[in-house]
Amino acid sequence: MDRLQGMRVFVRVAESGGFAGAARALNMSPPAVTRAVAALEAAIGARLLIRTTRSVKLTEAGARYLEDCRRIFSELAEAEAAAAGSTATPTGTLTLTAPVQFGRLYVLPVVTDYLTHHSAVAVRTLFLDRIVNMVEEGIDVGVRIGHLADSGLTAVRVGSVRRVVCAAPRYLERHGMPTAPRDLRAHTVIGSSNPGSLSEWRFGREQRTAVAVQPRLTCNTVDAALAAAVEGWGIARLLSYQVAPALADGRLRLLLEEHEAAPVPIHVVSPEGRRAPAKVRAFVDLAATRLRADLRVNPAAA
Template identity: 70%
Template sequence: MDRWQAMRVFVRVAESGGFAAAARQLNMSPPAVTRAVAALENRIGTRLLTRTTRSLMLTEAGGRYLEDCRRILSDMEEAEALAAGAYATPSGTLTITAPVQFGRLYVLPAVTEFLARYPAVSVRALFLDRVVNLIEEGADVGIRIGHLADSGLVAVRVGTVRRVLCAAPDYLDRHGTPESMGDLHRHATIGLMGTRLPFERHSPAEGPTRGATRCRLICNTIDAVLSAAIAGQGIAPLLSYQVAPSVAEGRLRLVLDDPEAVPLPVHIVSLEGRRAPAKVRAFIDLAAARLQADPMVNPGRG
């Protein structure tokens, strides 16, 4: 077995946590996998893995070597792809991540157009309401809402969204429309679990403000908060893109104008920038153009 294949075997063993699991994934026999790692250790002259009857752990040298192997193998795959033309013509599988509702409303239409335009590409869409680590979860492109941490990702800003307060017309007809944040303590409110609400602002010295109130209903998903608001259960804080379809259909109305609501940027992020394969660059170009032209993501456009 050549050195490059032995490195691939070692990486798979480390990532899968065992020789048997790596053997199944590589379609090899467990003894062949064991021999490949042993040969690599003999060549290097140090132990890469600590083996027991129940566990397998990287040594300190093995942890450093794993990162080097990943980088070297990635460079090799990039060189091979470049020679094969993958950097010129979009092809292969593209993995995209985005928040659930934003993905459904805005990313999926871009994916549909992308698939129609590039028949040699397939897409894996991960719509999750959490920040996905692109490297750890094998994603090529991510949509991020909010201010970016200094993560080293290549980012293209495509618009902004803002936090709004909304309620069903029926609820407002029954309970009245609040005219200030201070009026919210007289209203039923709906919250998202783990998220601080704009009407819960307080200072350590003064305690809760006049607008402080407690949620009568707290849900653990955005869809549930939205459904509860539409059902007339109270006033809910959501992002502008999340309520846009319901507002357009007349099922929700926006109330108040939160003076402290800061617009949140929307970015498309990726790892490689100009060095990215054609499938990544093509999708970013297409999705950025669509999002930048959408008035719900770019207020003032359209």
């Protein structure tokens, strides 16, 4: 196996987190993938991966080599495109994922605009309040809210949102307003599938203050938790864009604002980065521009 192919196999193993996932993505057998990485390590004289029964991790040398490989492939793709005079027209089906409510409010308008300008592309949306494995599930582009793990995805930051605590005026009239995070222990709490809203809520810019909460109602969707809070049933912790309309019309009030954690970043991510096909590059460019503008002009949501 030539060196360039060995590098491609190594990159896929590192990005998928294992030999089996890389084998599926490359349409190779797992033993062939293992042999390709072993041959590459032997050729360069350094161990690139630490293999365990459950996972594959990069060595220090492997992490540096991975970045070099990505740079080389990116430069190669650019050279090939330049040689061919390629400014490829976006074609095919674009599959993207985003959180449910953010997808409906912010991403869907970008999608329809994108489709208007690129008639040779179809789009399939997967709006879910969970993190999907983009490589394994064949996702081209994702919108992620939260701090990114070191997953090998190419990320473009487009803004941030706040994690806020809120309740309806009618609830506060009956039960009083908490003035410190520890006061939440005496209140009825609503849990949701939103990250950071389950058994422990952290406060402060560095999130050093932790309060254990025991939700009496736990909802598997953000919309349900929001509806329960608006009805005055309890106190919920949600993201600022999710509660912005209810705050604007007075159905909810913010609590413990001075104790809020640092804002949560929003990124547009893709597995292939600069090597992505034209349909992906075009959407990422449009989404980055639109989302930055939309979040900037709607400060209540940020």
